[in-house]
Amino acid sequence: MNLEESPLAPLDPARPIIVAIDGPAGAGKSTVARHLARHFGLLNLESGAMYRAFALKALRAGLPLGESAPLESLAAETDICLECGDQENRVLLDGEDVTGLLRNQTVTDAASKVSVHPPIRAWMVRLQQQLGARGGVVMEGRDIGTVVFPHAHVKIFLDAAPETRGMRRYDQLGPQPAVQPEEVIRDLRARDERDRNRADSPLKPAEDAILLDSTSLTLEEAVLAAEAIVASRLSTTV
Numbered sequence: 001m002n003l004e005e006s007p008l009a010p011l012d013p014a015r016p017i018i019v020a021i022d023g024p025a026g027a028g029k030s031t032v033a034r035h036l037a038r039h040f041g042l043l044n045l046e047s048g049a050m051y052r053a054f055a056l057k058a059l060r061a062g063l064p065l066g067e068s069a070p071l072e073s074l075a076a077e078t079d080i081c082l083e084c085g086d087q088e089n090r091v092l093l094d095g096e097d098v099t100g101l102l103r104n105q106t107v108t109d110a111a112s113k114v115s116v117h118p119p120i121r122a123w124m125v126r127l128q129q130q131l132g133a134r135g136g137v138v139m140e141g142r143d144i145g146t147v148v149f150p151h152a153h154v155k156i157f158l159d160a161a162p163e164t165r166g167m168r169r170y171d172q173l174g175p176q177p178a179v180q181p182e183e184v185i186r187d188l189r190a191r192d193e194r195d196r197n198r199a200d201s202p203l204k205p206a207e208d209a210i211l212l213d214s215t216s217l218t219l220e221e222a223v224l225a226a227e228a229i230v231a232s233r234l235s236t237t238v
């Protein structure tokens, strides 16, 4: 089905709505969040891009990613800003547009490592709460419904089997990628492990989140299911 033909009517963009989308890598969060934002007239904020930008700065500074104190000092002199674009957020790191530098494997791994440190998380959560303070946003990440916006109007936990998520990531690498699918799935499992088992705000569904498993859905079907969840929640809670 064509996503633009979705039958649900857009809601009033002036309403201070917060939609939280959490879930593991490769579950389809970015696609779903982008379409929800467009459909309901909300700002789309990718919290993972903020961790990636900070990880890039830490890599550039040559800091050990396993030590909290130097990272905390670095955070104190770091400014990260998200600007909404049509396809993805523009990410400004201390005023520099780093959007095109955040999706490679080195930064991906580093983001997962810096995000385990509680002071870094506390700082990020503050920034994210400021960004979403006026509402009218869909924010995606790992702890949006549990920590950043525990009072979000709608919480969706988007999941899929690791093999499915890994193959989606592999397909996104384009023709003749330099890695094997098994490698992509292995990296993704390692990241899952870190995200789900860290002591501070591990990845898990909020108690009041609606679980959406996209394993056997196309991303278009997942988007339509998410739109239906948001529309139904908002019609009873806003």
Ligand code: DC
Binding pocket: 025, 047, 048, 049, 051, 052, 108, 111, 112, 113, 115, 140, 141, 142, 143, 144, 191, 195
């Ligand atoms: O969503 P992403 O793949 O761009 O996120 C990159 C890393 O940042 C991910 O490994 C975990 C971390 N992250 C987090 O801990 N909390 C969030 N709200 C978003 C991302």
